[in-house]
Amino acid sequence: xIKYMAQFSRLLLIVVLCLFxxxxxxxSEWLEKIAEHRAQYFNTYPNLERKPFEAxxxxxxxxxxxxxxxxxxxxxxxxxxxxxxxxxxxSGSSKPFQAFGYLHFKIGLDSFRLTTYQYVQQKNxxxxxxLFLPFKDVSNGSATYGGGxxxxxxxxxxxxxxxxxxxxxxxxxxxCAYGDGFNxxxxxxxxxxxxxxxxGEKAYKKSGH
Numbered sequence: 001x002i003k004y005m006a007q008f009s010r011l012l013l014i015v016v017l018c019l020f021x022x023x024x025x026x027x028s029e030w031l032e033k034i035a036e037h038r039a040q041y042f043n044t045y046p047n048l049e050r051k052p053f054e055a056x057x058x059x060x061x062x063x064x065x066x067x068x069x070x071x072x073x074x075x076x077x078x079x080x081x082x083x084x085x086x087x088x089x090x091s092g093s094s095k096p097f098q099a100f101g102y103l104h105f106k107i108g109l110d111s112f113r114l115t116t117y118q119y120v121q122q123k124n125x126x127x128x129x130x131l132f133l134p135f136k137d138v139s140n141g142s143a144t145y146g147g148g149x150x151x152x153x154x155x156x157x158x159x160x161x162x163x164x165x166x167x168x169x170x171x172x173x174x175x176c177a178y179g180d181g182f183n184x185x186x187x188x189x190x191x192x193x194x195x196x197x198x199x200g201e202k203a204y205k206k207s208g209h
Contacts, residue, residue: 003136024034034169035065038064041172050075052178053206060206070168070199074114086135088184090147090176096120097185100155102129106168107195114166114191116153129155134187137197145177145203146165148187178204 046055053060078101088096097117104113117132136148149171156165174184 002045028163031066032072037170039061051159052175053183055139057178057206060204061204062202064169064199065203066169067199068154069107070197072105072107072166074103074164074166076162076164077102077104078162079115084163087117087183087185087188090174091181091183095131095183095185101158103133103164112193112195114193115188130181131157132185133191134185134191135171135191136187136198137195139194139196143196143198143202145201147174147176147184148191149173149197149200168197168199171197173201173204178206 019067041061042055044059045052046058066189070085076156079099082099084096084098088094089096096188098120100116102115104111106112113134117134119127119130119132131153133151133153134148135151137144140146140148150169151168151175153164175182176184
């Protein structure tokens with residue numbers, strides 16, 4: 001009996017170590033993806049033909065440290081036959097979007113719902129399955145940009161069980177946070193969260209923005 005207990009203990013230890021290694025690898029991969037996402041600001045945006053800021057302005061970019069608290073699994077609820085709506089932008093114009101589905105999720109013990117949208121006038125076939133998730137939260141105007149932030153998703157992110165990952169660590173500022181002349185959609189009232197989302201991009205630090 002003692003022999004079998006010892007064997008079981010060794011087996012349990014091996015399983016625990018394997019799980020630790022797997023979790024460690026997954027954590028490292030997640031952190032690497034966040035780093036790659038943020039690097040595009042520094043390496044890509046200043047080189048675009050129409051750019052939100054110059055390379056010398058990247059010193060004013062700021063981000064929260066990655067926090068898995070804000071990486072949550074949501075239940076997707078499709079919206080059938082949703083009407084196309086004109087979402088106002090901060091420039092005074094509007095852009096057409098169509099509601100695609102509700103995302104039900106929890107942060108801590110509190111439950112929330114956000115609406116994700118389809119781009120109506122997206123002509124690039126590479127983005128025809130893209131989903132747009134604009135949101136506001138209590139941090140806006142202090143730690144983060146006052147006009148809210150965005151997340152990008154894909155229809156392919158939704159699994160057969162209608163579950164999808166929302167990772168606010170990838171939340172980014174609309175280009176209106178960096179300067180004028182951009183048509184940035186205003187997050188609709190239904191996507192205003194009554195909590196602080198201390199994840200993703202912070203407010204742009206350059207004076208006057």
